[in-house]
Amino acid sequence: MQIADLETPVPVIDLDRVDRNLEAMQDYCDRHGLRLRPHIKTHKLPHLARRQVELGAVGITCQKLGEAEVMADAGLDDILISYPLIGPAKALRLAGLARRARMSVAVDSGMALDTAAAAAAASGAEIGVLVEFESGANRVGVGTVAEALDLARRAAAPPGLRFDGLMTYPLGAAAAGFIAESHAAFALAGIEIRTVSGGGTPTAWTAHETLGLTELRVGTYVYHDRATVAAGAAALDDCALQLIATVVSRPTPDRAVIDAGSKSLSSDLLAPEAGRGYGLLLDYPDAVIVRLNEEHGTVDLSGSARKPALGERLRILPNHVCVVSNLHDAVATARNGRVVGAVPIAARGRTT
Amino acid sequence: MQIADLETPVPVIDLDRVDRNLEAMQDYCDRHGLRLRPHIKTHKLPHLARRQVELGAVGITCQKLGEAEVMADAGLDDILISYPLIGPAKALRLAGLARRARMSVAVDSGMALDTAAAAAAASGAEIGVLVEFESGANRVGVGTVAEALDLARRAAAPPGLRFDGLMTYPLGAAAAGFIAESHAAFALAGIEIRTVSGGGTPTAWTAHETLGLTELRVGTYVYHDRATVAAGAAALDDCALQLIATVVSRPTPDRAVIDAGSKSLSSDLLAPEAGRGYGLLLDYPDAVIVRLNEEHGTVDLSGSARKPALGERLRILPNHVCVVSNLHDAVATARNGRVVGAVPIAARGRTT
Incomplete structure (x- = not known):
């Protein structure tokens, strides 16, 4: 046909271009020692998520629990929910996911942390925590290193949670400044930052210039669009x-x-x-x-x-x-x- | 719960308000001798479409064939596709619908008319035709009465099609002028305009002021929104x-x-x-x-x-x-x- x-x-995807885009971003991450954790929000397709993992991605990123449930159903593992989950209904679903896949979540409030802790307790599984910080999106994320440190301390305390590090979007000078300041303050507090996750296809190819970044979350690169071309x-x-x-x-x-x-x-x-x-x-x-x-x-x-x-x-x-x-x-x-x-x-x- | x-x-609908809205619009149409042909694009729910018909609607309006297929599956009949259908794939699906429901379509070109004629021929069922005219939306629709008359003549010619009348969106002075001019020109040509269908919830309550209007197509009135309140x-x-x-x-x-x-x-x-x-x-x-x-x-x-x-x-x-x-x-x-x-x-x- x-x-x-x-x-x-009808939307039509060119699989050759998809292959090329997936390989190019994995190559970029490999060259610069960045872990790639692609965001599935762009394709929303389990088979492309699996392909991303086959090529070397460390896991995937989802925005909503419903997306993660579809991906876990398809056998995907190591899923980051890069979105604040708030309240008992979300805790229940996160617990369901944590029983069958390695899960981590982004938080920017004590309430989001409590939700993750409730999910960990209900599931008996450990849930990783990234503290999201503000770096120019003016959306979610803590505004100061002190707030990040406070949440990190609380994430390290209850059984079931594991403090993994920091997360932000977008990348740029503000992100780099926050990361540097955090490393100093967290070291003094004796808390290790193992992961610093940054996102966004528009700035992806210069992500390695953000000192301290360990992980890249990008979604749009699978297809690209008029915005990423611009x-x-x-x-x-x-x-x-x-x-x-x-x-x-x-x-x-x-x-x-x-x-x-x-x-x-x-x-x-x-x-x-x-x-x-x-x-x-x-x-x-x-x-x-x-x-x-x-x-x-x-x-x-x-x-x-x-x-x-x-x-x-x-x-x-x-x-x-x-x-x-x-x-x-x-x-x-x-x-x-x-x-x-x-x-x-x-x-x-x-x-x- | x-x-x-x-x-x-989560979207939540208040069924009491839905009932009230459906009844109010049917009452308005009944008072003013207008037939109501609600557009299902707002609710997209078969049971509300059935309720609209129970209350007195003469049929329903759909924008796309896929919507009409869902409604026909649910037993709805007398369906107007108020959207130009172009090409053999659409003709095939329209034929499938015409075999099981009374169908009519809006056209503003010979190609749309040919599509409807092909569907009528393939199905063996008669398909009604409304000629859509421009009245301020600057979207689709013929711009002159002469074009409308030409399409009406062609709609009346082939077996399987039935010229029903005119359709427009939105209502207002431009629509009224076109309708009046059409009635004169079509009468001279010996073509009867049985239906004049006009649409839009924002202007619905004054639809009866548009002389010659026989049918009202409205969708948003079932729920209303910030735009219809404004x-x-x-x-x-x-x-x-x-x-x-x-x-x-x-x-x-x-x-x-x-x-x-x-x-x-x-x-x-x-x-x-x-x-x-x-x-x-x-x-x-x-x-x-x-x-x-x-x-x-x-x-x-x-x-x-x-x-x-x-x-x-x-x-x-x-x-x-x-x-x-x-x-x-x-x-x-x-x-x-x-x-x-x-x-x-x-x-x-x-x-x-």
Whole structure:
């Protein structure tokens, strides 16, 4: 079957590019003595997670327990939940996971630590703890080394928990400063930092410049997208997932409507300097997907000398590829332009 | 079970409010002699579609064939696909539907008409045709009455198709003008316009003011959301779906992070004058959900005198509720604050 025979809209991944992307990042980590712990949030596919481990990854990263449950079901082990788990319901599910896989969690509060401790107690298994710190995302994470040290001390105390180290996102000067200061303060306190985990595909290739980093968490590198290309972390030819859409209406000379809306691409935009619109039309780079409704993508063709015809199929590079995996139940796989399979996206939609 | 016992993030619908919303819109249509053809894209639930028909709806509207297949499987009949279907793959699936349910489609091109004709021929069943016209959405739809008339003539010609009338979105002065002009031109041509279908919850309560309208297509009214409240089509107390989230991090006095990101709420924003942020925190209306990552919602508390605590559960009114249904595999149902069930969202994720 050819890609042209697939009903649209449909996400298609090029397995050769996937292979190349997975190998390139593992090579990079190997060269620089970094452990790679890929984030499965981008592909959400157990068989690609297994491939990442075969290539040398030390384990995987999941954002939600539901993702980890899918991966543990598929035999994956050594799973980091890089997200604050809060409360008894999460403790119960974490305990279930800890009974069958090595688990670690990121925490930035005593309540998250208590949740992990409850899970360890309920499961009888040891759970690793990374203390997440703030390094520019202005999202979660402790803001000071003193807070990190306090949580580390508490993580080292109760039976069942094991303090492993620190975690952050993104990498950069702020992260490096926090790591250096932590090493000094933790050494004085007699607490060993065995792992310092940093994340983000956009800055991945310079991760080794962050002194003290031991582990890289990256997800998007498996497919890349318009954002990682804009960040300089990939070339267009590295991008392994395309959404194929069809022009379903051509109401005016300068307007095309495609059958990919926010239900297929999400409403995620890039920073204005990184690119206009809701995705890059690879064959019409001067056309702009100016608006998405749920099922309609409205394309402004006024800047494009060539104009696609009604019924024409268009290849779209998504702005943000992780959300595309989440929006589709399955992805088609291809090699050399031929479709070789269709894979259910097993960990999509795991919101809890 | 109480709503407070549900693991978060979780969408919860208040069935009493749903009942009230469904009845109010049917009453409105009955009072004004409008047929109601609710759009299932908002709830994506067969049992609510059946309830809409029991209350008096003449049939349902679906955006994609996959949604219609789910509804036909559940016994729904008289289904309008209000979306241009283009090409042989769509014709094949439309034929499959036409064999087991009365089907009609919206078209705005000869190619869409050919697709419907191919489906009619393959199924041996008659398929109704509405010609979609432009009335301000700048999306799909013919721009002139002459184009509409040309498509209507062609729809009336081949065996298997039945020209039913016109369709548009949104309603307003442009729609009314087009309808009036069409009635004159079509009468001269000897073609009857039996149906004029108009859509959109924001303008639903004034739909009867559009002269010539015979049918109302609305979806959001079942739940309402922050957008329909901003449009004046509903009060906060009419809103039947809330997303319940938990505060999972409180890194600074003015920042909370909740476990609902774009995977639960989508990245859809409102027009600036309609409301800030990615949803309304019902218990902290002065707090703003300023940023969504996939799993993190970052809340700016600087404008809110009261601040939620770590671990606290927050009720969120989504900006756009249809996308929330699409993002979750199931929705919890409640009456009088008590959970009475959990319903799989059968037609979610039907992108094709």
